[in-house]
Amino acid sequence: MVEWTDQERSIITSIFSSLDYDDVGPKALCRCLIVYPWTQRYFGSFGNLYNAEAIKSNPNIAAHGTKVLHGLDRAVKNMDDIKATYAELSVLHSEKLHVDPDNFKLLADCLTIVIAAKMGSAFTPEIQATFQKFLAVVVFALGRQYH
Amino acid sequence: MVEWTDQERSIITSIFSSLDYDDVGPKALCRCLIVYPWTQRYFGSFGNLYNAEAIKTNPKIAAHGTKVLHGLDRAVKNMDDIKATYAELSVLHSEKLHVDPDNFKLLADCLTIVIAAKMGSGFTPEIQATFQKFLAAVVFALGRQYH
Numbered sequence A: 001m002v003e004w005t006d007q008e009r010s011i012i013t014s015i016f017s018s019l020d021y022d023d024v025g026p027k028a029l030c031r032c033l034i035v036y037p038w039t040q041r042y043f044g045s046f047g048n049l050y051n052a053e054a055i056k057s058n059p060n061i062a063a064h065g066t067k068v069l070h071g072l073d074r075a076v077k078n079m080d081d082i083k084a085t086y087a088e089l090s091v092l093h094s095e096k097l098h099v100d101p102d103n104f105k106l107l108a109d110c111l112t113i114v115i116a117a118k119m120g121s122a123f124t125p126e127i128q129a130t131f132q133k134f135l136a137v138v139v140f141a142l143g144r145q146y147h
Numbered sequence B: 001m002v003e004w005t006d007q008e009r010s011i012i013t014s015i016f017s018s019l020d021y022d023d024v025g026p027k028a029l030c031r032c033l034i035v036y037p038w039t040q041r042y043f044g045s046f047g048n049l050y051n052a053e054a055i056k057t058n059p060k061i062a063a064h065g066t067k068v069l070h071g072l073d074r075a076v077k078n079m080d081d082i083k084a085t086y087a088e089l090s091v092l093h094s095e096k097l098h099v100d101p102d103n104f105k106l107l108a109d110c111l112t113i114v115i116a117a118k119m120g121s122g123f124t125p126e127i128q129a130t131f132q133k134f135l136a137a138v139v140f141a142l143g144r145q146y147h
Helices: A006-017 A021-035 A037-046 A052-056 A059-077 A079-085 A087-096 A102-122 A125-143 B006-017 B021-035 B037-046 B052-057 B059-077 B079-085 B087-096 B102-122 B125-143
Strands: none
Touching: A006 A059, A006 A125, A021 A037, A021 A052, A021 A059, A021 A102, A021 B125, A037 A059, A037 A102, A052 B125, A059 A079, A059 A125, A079 A087, A079 A125, A087 A125, A102 A125, A102 B102, A125 B021, A125 B052, B006 B059, B006 B125, B021 B037, B021 B052, B021 B059, B021 B102, B037 B059, B037 B102, B059 B079, B059 B125, B079 B087, B079 B125, B087 B125, B102 B125
């Protein structure tokens, strides 16, 4: 089980409590679809993804980005058992959505970049280390139920 | 050989021409040593690296960060043959410095984060895609001569 110091817990809750989910969620997902275009394959039913502009103005993508970011709330509230928290979502992504678990890391990286661009110099190395530790645990938990 | 569009070339030269090498270089290297602490093993002769504050104020680390960033200039000036440009540096990192090539990707990621924090919303998904393509070519070229 992952150990969290008080400082790490407070860094994570602080980042998430200052987030505008409707802004950061869509930005992170759009960035992922643009920078790693093969991830668009999971969104065939979402409409026009033909170019960066279309992706950035696609309301289905925006709504989904917000949804995914809210999904991270569960981990923030249950930092001591992220694995159990995401067991069901892991099964969903494996059995129903058939998402290659490597892609979780790509979305996590895009989210890190969006947060870094937003926080500027306040995104210190220590804060980055904590945030990446958190996302690494989430990514691992989401891939855990794959077989 | 990697193909570059005119737009990609101009994005890369624009990012590098607006960089303060003495600021971004040290920041990227420090971040790498703090977020991925095992990378400190290559800097045993650099003095005090005992904690984040020590790393951030270490003048040898700062000087080396600037040196590494200037090393990327060679790739910016020779985007059409990055592999040949770094052949000698690749041999150096393999034969003399014994750096695990996985670590090149980590430093590249830290540099991306520093640039994102600096450019804020100016670090669009398209610019990120181009920058990561450039760094991926550099990382590949640096690992090319390992055996």
